[in-house]
Amino acid sequence: KLAYGTAGFRMKADSILDRVVFTVGLLACLRALDKKESVGVMITASHNGAQDNGVKLVDPTGEMLESTWEEKAVRLANCIHDAKLMSEKFDELVSELKLDLTKPIGKTLCISVAKDTRTSSDRLVSSLKTAVSLFENLGIVHVDYGLMITPQLHYMVMLTNHHEETKSFLNESIYYQDISNAFNLLYRGGEKEITMDCAFGVGGKKIKQLQSSLKDVKFTLVNDYETVGVEESQKYLNHDCGAEHVQKQKAVPINCENFKSVASIDGDGDRLVYFFRDEQNELVLLDGDKIATLLVKFIGELLTKTGLLDQLIVGVVQTAYANGSSTTYLKQILGEQRIFCVPTGVKYLHHKAKELDVGIYFEANGHGTVIFSEKANKAINEMYNRSTTQGGESSEFVQAISDLFALTKLINPTVGDAFSDLLVVEVVLGYYGWSYVDWDKNLYTDVPSVQDKLKVKDRTIIKVSADETQVVSPEGIQNKINECVLKVNKGRAFIRPSGTEDVVRVYAE
Template sequence: MHRNMPTSPKIYHGNSTPLADAELAALIDAHPKPSSISEYSYGTAGFRYEAGLLPCVFVRMGIFTALRSASLGGEEVGAMITASHNAEPDNGMKLADSHGGMLDAAWEEHAVSLANAPDSKHALALIHTLSDYAKGNHPDATADGRLPKMVVHIGRDTRSHSPPLAALVIRAARAMGATVIDHGEVSTPMLHHFVMHANGHLLPSSIPQRCNESGYYEIMAMSYAALLRTGTVGSGGKRLPTTSTLVIDGACGIGASKVDKFQRIFAKLRAEGCTTGLPVLHTVNFPGEGPLNEECGAEFVQKQQLPPKLYSKSAAGVSKEYMTSFDGDADRVVFHFEDKSGKFHLLDGDKIAVLVSSFIQDELRCIDPDGKAVKCGVVQTAYANGSSTLYLKNVVKTNVIIAKTGVKFVHAAAHHHFDVGVYFEANGHGTVLFGPKFYDFIASADARLRGTPRHNRANIALRRLRVLPALVNQSVGDAMSDMMLVDAILFLRGWDLSTWARLYSDMPSKQAKVKVADRTVITTNDNETAATAPVALQIALQAAMDAMATQENADGGPKPRCFVRPSGTEDAVRVYAEANTQKGADSLASEAMVLIHKLCGGVGEPPQPLITNRL
């Protein structure tokens, strides 16, 4: 029942004559802004609220996405209806620009302004401004006074309220004259993939254009199999007995039903004799088998550092030696296992970043021993575990920069600073970006190595690097893509999860938050590693860190650290603390909470000391 064929998208053509202002105003007024919402905010990945509060936003964003497409001269854009790792009652929207990535920052501001327009009169004024911009930017396409061509892709997750919300977006976009391509239930990364591939002129020539669901599976599975086949020669290249079956926790969301479709392709490959390295995929926690994201999925596993609850009947007796967890819309992935003693081990986004970056750099150095042709690096946030940062700098010997928390910031930093930029937030959301110099390097290496023995190590490295851009979803983090990338690397190195986990030990950490009357009294530096106001707060935090370093005798080793930042969604301040012992991390976080409450207008009683129950 989970292996239904991919469905073709439904195409809705826009109104031949876009709605007049009065009709458009009536559509907007039919879904007014709720009185309980003072202002809609656009987080690091879009709007996200309780579903009943969203019709106003969805109507306006249907109009907005059409205008965004028009502003790009008809390049295709997307809207994904999902609340990701949130619980079932919530929903939201992530907007995809024509390159498949996050919405441009300037247009994000326009989206927020339109969502918060107090009434249809103010909304129409913004719509006219954006329409005039689109017409003025593409005069050749607007000779008759109409907007340029507009195409909007729509996707949704498995939430019960996603279909009616999607219908609002479709209706509003068509009212503007846009063609809407409705992909139905898909993962967030799939929707971003469709948008990226629909604008084929923006794709690197080495990546085949595949705009539909079947093409998404095909390009990824074939690239994955090609990477695995390079393990027949060279180092590694063995599937360890304990890692022959990969158990996938789908968070009772869209990812479970989608990743299961790879089984059909794998079966075909096996029938053709292509068995090198292909694992058996055992998917559990399908939609409807349990509450979405509840006690399962990447968010639960990573934040609670606990194994997921397995709702599926097929999970009975399943091996827990090689497991992975997606989140509800399948753009995050973490790995985990239980050892022979039953102890749980988590391999989060930090561990993935280390594995992926070290693999890519090893392969590049086989072709370019000096490592000067392509600039590689890893983008982390302040939440990255300090041990991972030290390992990347001292062992992998790669560049590391710290960016502001949020995928849109780390994605932009990876694109800007590196020819091959790796980013994975600790929560498992991440990808690899390949810039123009990488593709030039591959072309040059191909010409130089042509005619050399196929088993030459540089030739093997070239084959491996050549398939990576097609296997990796470069538009956004993708649980399915990242899962196969990690599995292939483990296979090529002959590692199981325990070997990977032993690369370094995480420093103990603690996260918390403190409610305050006004979160804007706290400001931070660009990468959020230090508070800039109130000035006394950072002075006190630094004193606490120095005292903890002395207490733990941290000379020569990782230093305790603590940072705070205002929440993006509520009047609260988030705290992260790290030390050489869990007791030290708890103590440092507790002291930071007291300081915030005292210096930043804390609400309620002073925070109580934090104690981690797990050893």
């Protein structure tokens, strides 16, 4: 049975995925009609190898598909081998949603689609367009953006619904302009060259387009698919390179052995981690936890200088995989009540962060962002506008509110964005005058940790607590884990069943 998760539907590219994508196209049109807004569909398998591909829906806000609609996606996708049953399930959904498919709704709605560099993607995009074409008489059209990093599509869908006339094709240059303009206002670090591991994914092509709009920062690209060609790059996509490899294996990516420091993204550009070599030439990882704590320090200072810290609820959302030292550090900065632990999966972090006025979340794998609530954005915008028109404030206040205002424009609020996150990190490092070494030593020191997975016959017999840190059943396993943990200083360990394969994942500090 197919399941729709944080990654949407993901599987072998040469399997049944064409038909699954067709059903997602149908659902995208129903979602657009139900919300009377445009939606998006991304064709990608993110950090997986080129043998896989996947599809996921982007909601009108630019965020991930609302969780209540995941069941609807599953209902259609599990009928792909029976046309009659699929037709019945489709009619069932139309009836549930109370949609009238006999007449146009009076406005044009876009199904925006983008893909990464996998050679299977063109075929899947074609399946999607076939589904969307069935709704043309209702005023639904597809907009094909071609190659994009995943967060770009999320951003473009958000913008599409901010425009009165959604029929017009919004050029992707808007994305580059928005984040580069904000970066150029904020960055005070001087000229800098950054080595980027592109994981042989779409990010290599797209960072070149962003580069032309940035001041002071230049990129040296490694593992760029354009240097070897699309066909050849399929062998290397996310293989021994990319953010997932660096973070999980704590290993230097291929072709990066001679670089002192590297920013590593994944194949579809929604994850970012850094690493550098210390004096002993050992790899030092700067992962999502390090990014989150860096941003907490910076944003907290700006909110304090503007007097907004006491007016807004600021918090950090983590999973059980967050390094224990990062959690301890954040509790010291924000207080224990402002640190939240949720189940693994970016949708859980994003949902919790939206409950806060300033919600900062990053998974250890480098996927994350900062969400400013409507209340926070309104307060920041009003203060910024007053500071530019009325005057009378201290120079420190004016600079702080200007920085805070620009920061809300630099951050992609819809989803984790490796480009946006990288620019934010460089802004903060420039603000403090820190090197990557300073970043590592001035915050906290990671507790040594290890991740592994063990194959099992049936992962479903293992039940865990809501935050995934305790085994509820079978009885006795948690006691054994506790015995191991007690033997070491600052020990912590948990196991959890994988959501996608018959393995149990193990984490220990």
